[in-house]
Amino acid sequence: MRYELYYWPEIPGRGEFIRLALEAGGADYIDVGNSTEPGYGIEAVTHWIDGTMTDYPPLAPPFLKAGKEVISHVAGILLYLAPRLKLINDDKVYQYWAHSLQLTITDFVAEAHDVHHPLGPELYFEDQQDVAVRRARNFIDNRLPKFFHYFECIIDKNPDSSMYLVGKRLSYVDLSLFHMVQGLRYAFPNAMAALESEIPKVIALHDHVLDMPLISEYLASERRLPFSEKGLFRHYPILDQ
């Protein structure tokens, strides 16, 4: 099975949570938006969203095409992919628990995005910078520690492991948490530097993922797209005071 990941080109964005799972699972896949192969590229992404290709159009990328199936939203795609890529225990109880955690990461991602777009995605950052500064203060003081302390607690309480979030082995949720650390270090280096000593298990998990052969090879490849101020995690120094 060759999976097709549909996402905007040139940014890691929400697509990165899917790429990390595909890479760590050793999957055969094509990153459609970034492909120069005939029939792929950004038009292939937009034609699925505008409904010309399907009776079941997603509202937005990312979505995954797996044979005839089309599945959208990060948490939905990972729910589908993880058992197939051996990135979650076969036991359904673990799968529901992992999905619950991934949905918490969904909320965390939305808040990390909304820091720079508190009035909505239709307006440029420059047109809402005053509000973003106020929202960033609350994000750094309250929301950022709340989410990371929660995941620290989840690793700490995991009866099956002292390293991972779910079960005895690496799961896709670990990869997503790894990416939250990566993205938030990029966007808020000062805030993260001040917080990291409080979340040693989260950081140890991050470092462990970083050292995984398939992941370190991916991160060094051209398939890994750089963070930028066009993406989900944006570094605006004025928001990271």
Place this chain on the structure above:
Amino acid sequence: MRYELYYWPEIPGRGEFIRLALEAGGADYIDVGNSTEPGYGIEAVTHWIDGTMTDYPPLAPPFLKAGKEVISHVAGILLYLAPRLKLINDDKVYQYWAHSLQLTITDFVAEAHDVHHPLGPELYFEDQQDVAVRRARNFIDNRLPKFFHYFECIIDKNPDSSMYLVGKRLSYVDLSLFHMVQGLRYAFPNAMAALESEIPKVIALHDHVLDMPLISEYLASERRLPFSEKGLFRHYPILDQ
């Protein structure tokens, strides 16, 4: 099986999406936060969140206890419940599609909430009212029509039905869309009055759900909690110009 729904008392909130499924599915359940039975009530909710009851604490309500399983987040709970309550086709393809739509509703809910709390949930509305007015303008002009037009399109394209979102019969996603109409009519009566003629299939689905015997009986009961300015959908006239 007696399901236990854990959610904050006195408000419909995010718990309402679960209540509607439990009611439409004819399930035996207890609304723990609102119960006066011994061992229930708000303390039972908070003890699960603070981790004293479990190694697998949710970050926040709602969560569902089903025997030994604890499942959190609206979309995760509905994914689990719907096949058991016959609120989705048994075919996995339909279940993934319904879950994708429910995750789009998750995003819609988050935006409907953030209109009145654009700087974050830690601050009172009164302390962010100026920003809320700016965000509400964007929500009403762009986001509200975007989401509802999308769901109108999904009903329109459904090859199996001219009434429902997924498949031939009512599914849990229909119930959630019904509640979006109810909540947004409460919060933004002017904006909804202006929009509704553009989304006739969404409104027809809403009216159909309203007339279902189990739902109309529920809505007339004391189990149905009223909307208020403590909840997810809030009516502040200044935001609905």
